Amino acid sequence: QVQLVESGGGLVQAGGSLRLSCAASGRTFSSYSMGWFRQAPGKEREFVAQIRWSGGRTYYADSVKGRFTISRDNAMNTVSLQMNSLKTEDTAVYFCVAQLFGASDQRRPDEYAYWGQGTQVTVAS
Numbered sequence: 812q813v814q815l816v817e818s819g820g821g822l823v824q825a826g827g828s829l830r831l832s833c834a835a836s837g838r839t840f841s842s843y844s845m846g847w848f849r850q851a852p853g854k855e856r857e858f859v860a861q862i863r864w865s866g867g868r869t870y871y872a873d874s875v876k877g878r879f880t881i882s883r884d885n886a887m888n889t890v891s892l893q894m895n896s897l898k899t900e901d902t903a904v905y906f907c908v909a910q911l912f913g914a915s916d917q918r919r920p921d922e923y924a925y926w927g928q929g930t931q932v933t934v935a936s
Contacts, residue, residue: 813836817929829894845890861918908926
């Protein structure tokens with residue numbers, strides 16, 4: 812089992828940048844595919860990015876491709892989401908997720924067994 816704690820959310824102006832981090836407990840972090848989802852008020856949770864446990868290949872939602880970068884540090888048990896050129900529509904609660912030996916390009920919430928509590932990102936115009 813793994814526990815996930817997000818940090819780094821906050822208020823930023825449109826066009827600005829923010830970096831989210833997720834700290835994971837446990838000794839087998841490198842065996843987990845990690846990802847980020849987000850949920851805006853009144854909307855369903857949507858996939859943002861994934862980094863696979865094997866090989867570190869990354870996948871992104873079309874809405875964030877070229878602006879967001881997901882990365883992981885297996886020595887530190889952390890995964891990060893660097894968000895640049897933020898838009899007001901990026902405003903949401905962002906959740907860190909994990910799946911043991913997760914497959915490639917997992918974009919559905921039910922494909923991840925572990926979720927953090929979420930961190931609020933607000934992009935002001």
